[in-house]
Amino acid sequence: MNEKIDINNIPKHIAIILDGNGRWAKKRNRPRIYGHRKGAFNIERICKYADSLGVKVLSIYCFSTENWHRPSDEVNYLMHLPIRYFMRYRNQIKDSNIKIVFSGRRDRISNKLNDLAKDIEDMTKNHQGITLNICFDYGSRDEIIRAIKKLNEAGEDIKNLNEETFSKYLDTANLGDVDLLIRTSGELRLSNFLLWQIAYAEFYFTDILWPDFDELELDKAIISYQNRNRRFGGIKEENK
Ligand code: IPE
Ligand code: IPE
Ligand code: MG
Numbered sequence: 001m002n003e004k005i006d007i008n009n010i011p012k013h014i015a016i017i018l019d020g021n022g023r024w025a026k027k028r029n030r031p032r033i034y035g036h037r038k039g040a041f042n043i044e045r046i047c048k049y050a051d052s053l054g055v056k057v058l059s060i061y062c063f064s065t066e067n068w069h070r071p072s073d074e075v076n077y078l079m080h081l082p083i084r085y086f087m088r089y090r091n092q093i094k095d096s097n098i099k100i101v102f103s104g105r106r107d108r109i110s111n112k113l114n115d116l117a118k119d120i121e122d123m124t125k126n127h128q129g130i131t132l133n134i135c136f137d138y139g140s141r142d143e144i145i146r147a148i149k150k151l152n153e154a155g156e157d158i159k160n161l162n163e164e165t166f167s168k169y170l171d172t173a174n175l176g177d178v179d180l181l182i183r184t185s186g187e188l189r190l191s192n193f194l195l196w197q198i199a200y201a202e203f204y205f206t207d208i209l210w211p212d213f214d215e216l217e218l219d220k221a222i223i224s225y226q227n228r229n230r231r232f233g234g235i236k237e238e239n240k
Helices: 021-027 032-053 072-095 111-124 140-153 163-167 215-226
Strands: 013-017 057-064 099-103 131-138 180-183 202-205
Touching: 021 032, 032 057, 032 072, 032 215, 057 072, 072 111, 099 111, 131 140, 140 163, 180 215, 202 215
Parallel strands: 013 057, 013 180, 057 131, 099 131, 180 202
Antiparallel strands: none
């Protein structure tokens, strides 16, 4: 097994289910929101590092359509966290090369967050670096249902519908399929994340809690990916 990153085989699209913020805080006898705050700052760190490696798209799961079931004070905190973050770092984001886009429902979040998301998307739309896809009030089943509604409204001919056309109606329309899916904190499930887009993704699960997931951990995930034999249903040359 290779132990070093092969810079010529970097996954184009990495998706991360960033899990374990609550447990990270609990281990320190702190409230769960302390873990969310720490976790939010880690996104920037990992995004910058992924960009430096040549990753093109980083999708991060920040709030699921099911996370509304949490206690209201935690939900409120999670709703305010991106507002605080983007207001504080707007200028830094403007001067960076990171392109930010959002996936998920737009009808249940506050106007303030909606406006800010649009502003950030617009402000970074010509940036040439990594695309950071922030999945917020995102659920894959919800995304698929919304895509069906959108294609119906657009008058698509269902009889001739194919996978390529359908993909264009998903929130991730321009982002392509996921190559590597990472989940932190030891949970072995997908929790409704990018179900369509991960059809041929390689999975990497680690016990590390999200706030502790650093550059070295991303290296490990990528090295693991690079040691996989991706066949896409075919047969590799050497096995023919
Ligand atoms: C992930 O951390 C962040 C969100 C789901 C918003 P959790 O809050 O799920 O942390 P754990 O799983 O309870 O440790
Ligand atoms: C998945 O984590 C959602 C996000 C990371 C935003 P959860 O902690 O909500 O998932 P479950 O409940 O353990 O499946
Ligand atoms: Mg969790």
